[in-house]
Amino acid sequence: MEALLNALVTSQQAQTQTNAALLEEQRRANALKAEELQLQRQLAARPIKASDFLSKMGATDDVEAYLHAFEATATQQAWPKIQWVGLLSPFLTGESLNAVRDLPLDKVTDYDALKEEILSRHGLTKFGMAQRFHSWTFQPDQAPRTQMHELARIARKWLEPEKNTAAAVVEAIVVDRYMRALPYEAKRFVSQQALTTADLTVEAVEKYQATAEMLRAPKKEPRSAPPLLIGGGRTKNPRGPPAVTGGASYAPGGTRSQPAPGRAHREPETRQCYRCGEIGHVSWQCGKPTDEPMPTAGVSSSPSTHLFASLVGVTGSNPDRPPTCPVTVNHRDTEALLDSGSRVTLVRKDLVDPAELSTSHVLPVSCVHGDTRDYPTTELAMTTTRGTVRTRAGVVDSLPVPILIGRDCPAFYPLWRETQERLN
Numbered sequence: 001m002e003a004l005l006n007a008l009v010t011s012q013q014a015q016t017q018t019n020a021a022l023l024e025e026q027r028r029a030n031a032l033k034a035e036e037l038q039l040q041r042q043l044a045a046r047p048i049k050a051s052d053f054l055s056k057m058g059a060t061d062d063v064e065a066y067l068h069a070f071e072a073t074a075t076q077q078a079w080p081k082i083q084w085v086g087l088l089s090p091f092l093t094g095e096s097l098n099a100v101r102d103l104p105l106d107k108v109t110d111y112d113a114l115k116e117e118i119l120s121r122h123g124l125t126k127f128g129m130a131q132r133f134h135s136w137t138f139q140p141d142q143a144p145r146t147q148m149h150e151l152a153r154i155a156r157k158w159l160e161p162e163k164n165t166a167a168a169v170v171e172a173i174v175v176d177r178y179m180r181a182l183p184y185e186a187k188r189f190v191s192q193q194a195l196t197t198a199d200l201t202v203e204a205v206e207k208y209q210a211t212a213e214m215l216r217a218p219k220k221e222p223r224s225a226p227p228l229l230i231g232g233g234r235t236k237n238p239r240g241p242p243a244v245t246g247g248a249s250y251a252p253g254g255t256r257s258q259p260a261p262g263r264a265h266r267e268p269e270t271r272q273c274y275r276c277g278e279i280g281h282v283s284w285q286c287g288k289p290t291d292e293p294m295p296t297a298g299v300s301s302s303p304s305t306h307l308f309a310s311l312v313g314v315t316g317s318n319p320d321r322p323p324t325c326p327v328t329v330n331h332r333d334t335e336a337l338l339d340s341g342s343r344v345t346l347v348r349k350d351l352v353d354p355a356e357l358s359t360s361h362v363l364p365v366s367c368v369h370g371d372t373r374d375y376p377t378t379e380l381a382m383t384t385t386r387g388t389v390r391t392r393a394g395v396v397d398s399l400p401v402p403i404l405i406g407r408d409c410p411a412f413y414p415l416w417r418e419t420q421e422r423l424n
Contacts, residue, residue: 048079050087057093063122067115084111095121129158130176134331137353175201183385184326184333185212323419327403328383334402336382338416342406345380345393351402352378352395363394385418386411 053073057066070088079087085108089100099117107113119125133154138147156162159169175198182190182205189208195201323338329351344363362374380393382403389411393403405412 048077048083048087050091053077054088054091056091057096059094063096063118064124067118081111082109085109085114088114092118124157126158126160129154133158134176134180171198174198180328180331181383183383184328185385187328187333321423323416323423325384325405325415325419329380329403336384336403336405337401338405338412338419340407340416342404343408344406345391345409346375346396346399346404346406347378347380347393348399348402349395349397352380357395361392365394365396382411384411384415386414 054070057063070084070091074081074084074087085100085103088111089097092100096118099121100114103110103114103117133151136151136154138144159172161169164172175195178198178201179187179190179195186205186208190201190204193200193204195204323340324335325338327334327336329347330353332351334351356378357376358378359376361377363377364372364374375394375396377392377394379390380403381388381390389409391409405415407413409415
């Protein structure tokens, strides 16, 4: 019994000591908190002169760097964050100042909301960073290390690895690459939707394809059988204009005279002229005036070859609806002009990477006035509605259109037929 009483006394003493230690710890915590509150009151009462640390934002200042410098200064000087918007606003200009004016009333003291609005107005959004990442190029006149850090910063701003998992980062890269490889019309349709996952992106592309197929006009199948002659036989005429029935003949210019009354009726005409787009004749029978060509000088490797690059008069009978098609070159979407009178493809210089210009393979071009100039060439890769095609193109500084697709392009004739169907 005595041993049990001694144990209870010892336990009671230990509990008392523990309670005393906890009370002392609580007292110290309360004292620290009181000191912190006192310091905050002193800082709040002290007038803050932001002009001693900040300068007015200039028109050429990096907005992101300016905000980062402000945050570092405000943190070092222990400025209350609730006052950051009021301290920063007098030093902003232009669109950054308009962002302060357009803040909702419930967010007039929310610095994070203001920062997001300012960055978005200067194109520094997640999607803007993705575009900057893909359009980044190395500058030989700048320090390599600085450029590497800049590229890494852009990638981090785009992918946000501190917030996203590794799987989410990989999915963002895959979705972005997938979107950039889509044809122009599909890209325009899909980009208007808020797609954040690979599954949503694929579903949107499938929806676009189904809609495009539904709206596509049915094509008329050409009749393969040749027309019947009066005697019951079939004509065979591999050269020249096809034989016609009932005394029909081709007049100059490709027009066809009417058959004599009482003769057999001919099958409907399905041939189409690629020069004027009309049904009933082919290009060598077309009576319409041709475009004024611009023959190039003979190439040294094959002097007898003559190339033609027409820069005017390519729209045919309807100049208000030129035969154009959407293409993507070097991650840039643009419109290309289809020129049936040109045997070469030309591209404007601002669409070509200077490192890809070839001065060893030049394209001599002679205009209608007789002047001849040698233009550099490039191996041009274009993403069209018919897939990605590669062709060697001449690079012209003052080309009146971004790209002029000639008949040397492997996809010219499919694109030409597709464009004519759309225009008709």
